[in-house]
Amino acid sequence: MHTAETLLRGSTKLIHLFGVVAVAIAVIVISFSATAQSPSPASKSKAETTTPVKVESLSGAELWAMNCSRCHMARNPGEFTAAQWRTILRHMRIRANLPASQAKELQKYLEAGAGK
Amino acid sequence: MNRTILPTMAALLVPFLLSAQEAASPPPQDSATPPSSDYVSRAEYDKLKAEHESMKKELDALRGIVQQMANGTMPAAAKEAPPPPEAPSAGKQVVTTTSKAVAPSTETEAVSTELSGPLATHDFSIVGDAEIQFGKFEHQHGAFMLSDFAPIFLFRGGDNILFEAGFDFILQNNAPGGSGSTTTVNLSFATLDYLINDYMTFVGGNMLLPLGTYSERSAGWLNKFPDAPLPRAVLPGNGVGVQLRGAIPIGQRGPSLTYSAFVSNGVSSVDGTGNAAQLDLGGNVGLTSDGRFANLHGAAGEGGRIAVFWPWKPLYDLEVGVSGMTSPWDNASRRRYNALVADWALHVGPYVEVKGEYMNTWVGTDDHGTIDPDGWWIQAGYKLGGLKLNVPYLDKLEIVGRYDTVDDGLGSHTHRETVGGVYYLTNTLWLEADYEWASNHGPSPGPPDDALLFQISYGF
Numbered sequence: 001m002h003t004a005e006t007l008l009r010g011s012t013k014l015i016h017l018f019g020v021v022a023v024a025i026a027v028i029v030i031s032f033s034a035t036a037q038s039p040s041p042a043s044k045s046k047a048e049t050t051t052p053v054k055v056e057s058l059s060g061a062e063l064w065a066m067n068c069s070r071c072h073m074a075r076n077p078g079e080f081t082a083a084q085w086r087t088i089l090r091h092m093r094i095r096a097n098l099p100a101s102q103a104k105e106l107q108k109y110l111e112a113g114a115g116k
Numbered sequence: 117m118n119r120t121i122l123p124t125m126a127a128l129l130v131p132f133l134l135s136a137q138e139a140a141s142p143p144p145q146d147s148a149t150p151p152s153s154d155y156v157s158r159a160e161y162d163k164l165k166a167e168h169e170s171m172k173k174e175l176d177a178l179r180g181i182v183q184q185m186a187n188g189t190m191p192a193a194a195k196e197a198p199p200p201p202e203a204p205s206a207g208k209q210v211v212t213t214t215s216k217a218v219a220p221s222t223e224t225e226a227v228s229t230e231l232s233g234p235l236a237t238h239d240f241s242i243v244g245d246a247e248i249q250f251g252k253f254e255h256q257h258g259a260f261m262l263s264d265f266a267p268i269f270l271f272r273g274g275d276n277i278l279f280e281a282g283f284d285f286i287l288q289n290n291a292p293g294g295s296g297s298t299t300t301v302n303l304s305f306a307t308l309d310y311l312i313n314d315y316m317t318f319v320g321g322n323m324l325l326p327l328g329t330y331s332e333r334s335a336g337w338l339n340k341f342p343d344a345p346l347p348r349a350v351l352p353g354n355g356v357g358v359q360l361r362g363a364i365p366i367g368q369r370g371p372s373l374t375y376s377a378f379v380s381n382g383v384s385s386v387d388g389t390g391n392a393a394q395l396d397l398g399g400n401v402g403l404t405s406d407g408r409f410a411n412l413h414g415a416a417g418e419g420g421r422i423a424v425f426w427p428w429k430p431l432y433d434l435e436v437g438v439s440g441m442t443s444p445w446d447n448a449s450r451r452r453y454n455a456l457v458a459d460w461a462l463h464v465g466p467y468v469e470v471k472g473e474y475m476n477t478w479v480g481t482d483d484h485g486t487i488d489p490d491g492w493w494i495q496a497g498y499k500l501g502g503l504k505l506n507v508p509y510l511d512k513l514e515i516v517g518r519y520d521t522v523d524d525g526l527g528s529h530t531h532r533e534t535v536g537g538v539y540y541l542t543n544t545l546w547l548e549a550d551y552e553w554a555s556n557h558g559p560s561p562g563p564p565d566d567a568l569l570f571q572i573s574y575g576f
Contacts, residue, residue, distance in 0.1 A: 056170050057368040062177045065430035066370050070463065071333045072575065073543035080241075087241045087272040090311075091280055095332060097374035097423075099365040100314035 060109020063102050071096065077113030085110045177430035242576075244268045244282070247336040249571045253564040263287050266304070266335065281306040305354065312360075319359040319378075322401070326361070326376035326421040327351050327439050328457040328473040337575030340497055340516045340538050342548055346530055346563070347491025347522040350477050351455055352397040352441070355380030355417065370427040374437075375420065382417025382443030383453050390446035390482035392526060395453065417443025419455070435461045451480040467502030471495060479525065487525030494519055497538070514538040516550075528558025536569075544575040 058066070068074035080088060085107060093103040156164070244267035252258035264286055271279040282304035289297050307321035324331045331353045334344060357380030363372045384400035385391075400412045423437030437459045445453045454477060461471035472494030479487050495518035501511040516538060521531035536550030548571040556562025 056166070058370055059174060062174060062430050063370070065177050066427050066433065069431060069466070070425075070433065070435070070461070072338050073540070075543065083239045084241045087239045087270045087278070088243060090272055090278045090309075091243070091268075091270050093311075094278065094309050094317050094319065094361070097361060097363040097372075097376070097425075099363040099372050100311075101365060101368075102370075102372075 058102070058105070060105045060112075063106045064109055067096065067098060067102065067106065077110045078115040080110075080115060082111040082114040085114055173429060238274065239272045241270045241272075242267050243270065245336040245338075245573065245575045247342075247571055247573050249342055249569065251342075251570075252568040254566040256564070258568075264336065276311040278309040278311075279307070280309065315364055316360055316362040319361060320357070322354055322356050323359055323378065323380070325352055325355045325378065325380070325419070325441065326359075327419065327441055327455060328421075328459040328475065329435075329437065329461070329471075330459075330473060335575065336571070336573040337544055337546060340495070340514070340548065341518055341534060341536065341550055342569040342571040343552075345473070345491075345493035345495075345518070345520040346532060347473070347475055347493055347520060349522060350397075350489040350491060350524075351457065351475055352383050354398065355382070356401045357381060357416070366424075370425075370430075370433075372425050374423045374425060376439075377420035378418065380417045380419075380443075381411045382413070382415070383445045384412040385446045388412070388447035390448070390451040390480070392479065392481040392484045392487055395445060395479060395481075397453075413444045413447050414449040415444050417441060417453075419443075421457075423459075431463060431466050433461075433463050435459075445479070446482070451482065452478075453480075454478045465502070467499040469497045477525075484526065489523060489525035491520065491522035493521070509539075512540045514540070524558070524560055526558075526560065528556065528560035528562070530554060530556045530562040532563065546573045547571075548573060 064074060064077075077085070089103055089107045089110065092098060093100065098106070244265075246266065247264045249261055249264075250258065251261045264284060266282060266284045268280060268282040273279065284300075284302040284304055286300050286302070287297055288300065303322060305322050305324050307319050307323055309320075310318040312318055326332060328348075328351070330345065330348055331351075333339075355378065357378055359376060359378035361374075361376035363374045365372045381400040381402050384396045386394040386396045386399070388394075402411065403409055404412075419439065419441030421437055421439030423435060425433065425435045427433035438457070439459070440454070440456045442452060442454045445451055455475060456477075457473060457475040459471075459473045461469070463469050472492065474492040476488060476490040479489065481487060495516065497514050497516040499514045503510075505511065514537060516534075516536050518534040519531070520534075521529070523529045532552055532554040534550050534552045536548060539547040541547065548569070550569045552563070552567040552569070554563045554565055554567070556565075
């Protein structure tokens with residue numbers, strides 16, 4: 001019994017720790033977002049003097065194959081209208097935790113081939 | 117089939133031919149630099165190499181898609197060319213091909229795809245799934261036993277809001293001795309979502325809890341088996357509360373870190389006591405039957421999930437996540453329910469998928485001390501199209517297998533083996549057939565020893 005109670009207390013602490021980590025991530029994300037939206041003068045001057053390294057981002061077609069097939073058969077872009085894709089993509093961005101940049105690129109690809 | 121595939125393949129290859137032509141043509145001469153000799157500079161070489169690598173990766177991705185299209189397990193890519201961003205002006209010739217639909221994007225996020233004005237303020241859509249099931253269990257008559265219609269209503273409000281609600285309409289016989297049948301309508305989830313920024317979304321309402329991945333990915337046309345893994349019974353599927361969730365991209369080649377953190381009313385007790393048999397994982401929605409609003413115990417539940425999704429190229433990826441929850445569950449808030457879940461999913465090309473979950477829970481009780489219901493499941497699928505047999509019907513068949521086991525913490529243990537197949541009539545219409553062998557030990561009743569299940573699943 002003593003071991004079981006110790007185990008229960010230990011698992012509770014572990015899950016609380018998990019919650020603290022999750023909240024910390026949330027705080028970091030908010031901070032990162034705020035920083036990204038309003039760069040400081042120092043960062044601006046640094047950006048001006050540093051040559052950016054361009055990394056080729058994924059195309060909408062690649063993101064379509066990469067993300068949609070994780071959980072289900074990918075849907076043909078022509079199956080929905082552009083307006084429907086905007087709604088469905090928002091649903092999938094939240095449900096599948098898609099990064100916003102990828103969701104926007106996917107949206108462009110799907111809307112480009114959307115049904116009428 | 118060929119009539120569909122050949123034009124599509126041709127359309128998909130157009131951007132590569134155009135890209136190759138561009139790559140083959142000499143670069144424009146800069147007036148400030150001397151004419152080039154027969155040798156290329158390092159910068160030119162690096163540029164061509166980068167373009168070559170990029171095209172190779174995209175070609176690999178498209179090969180996978182085309183192969184699936186050929187097998188009928190993935191829909192054809194957009195056949196229509198994307199509309200030009202602006203109406204062509206008079207006198208200008210506009211050549212529109214499918215290249216924009218598949219070519220790597222070099223545009224920046226400055227191009228907004230959101231409409232503006234009254235037309236963009238809201239939109240209503242319905243998606244979802246429907247299933248028809250036939251089952252034959254050991255020592256029982258076979259029956260059409262499930263007719264499930266599960267629509268998801270989506271309402272997009274403005275640029276940042278989405279309301280989503282999922283329902284399950286199920287028909288079942290009335291109790292023995294009673295005539296007729298009863299239709300039940302279950303609210304699977306109903307949430308108001310607000311996109312706070314690119315990295316965080318607020319979700320509030322009746323939520324599917326992010327404990328593992330199954331609860332959020334279990335619709336009939338997502339799950340390759342007609343029934344749920346046994347150990348999901350030790351976890352709550354829903355909770356009423358609020359959640360923050362989002363994703364942080366790791367680089368620009370697809371990997372991402374995802375997170376979810378929630379606070380909910382938590383789990384509860386049927387009769388309010390802390391006796392083990394009274395644990396109610398699905399209750400505590402905040403509105404009691406006597407009309408009062410209340411959490412059934414004195415504190416909220418909390419939890420979340422952190423995961424890494426790591427694709428190394430399209431259709432090849434690994435996702436690993438860990439999630440957990442803690443909540444008091446008896447009315448006196450003296451007993452706690454804790455859960456930890458690990459989940460993983462691996463895709464090796466378009467044909468192989470392996471995924472599973474391990475869950476362990478610790479439940480403090482009045483009558484049994486701390487019990488630890490736990491379990492795990494793993495499933496694998498292989499699409500026979502990967503064998504390149506070019507047999508029309510076999511190429512659309514996926515062989516699946518699953519092992520799941522659960523221990524209720526009170527002396528009952530059940531394990532089950534399932535083998536079956538999924539036949540893809542289309543990308544959203546499946547025929548599923550499975551045979552299950554279950555073995556149950558202990559006082560609690562388990563599933564039937566043998567079961568034969570057929571299901572038609574449709575996603576819309």
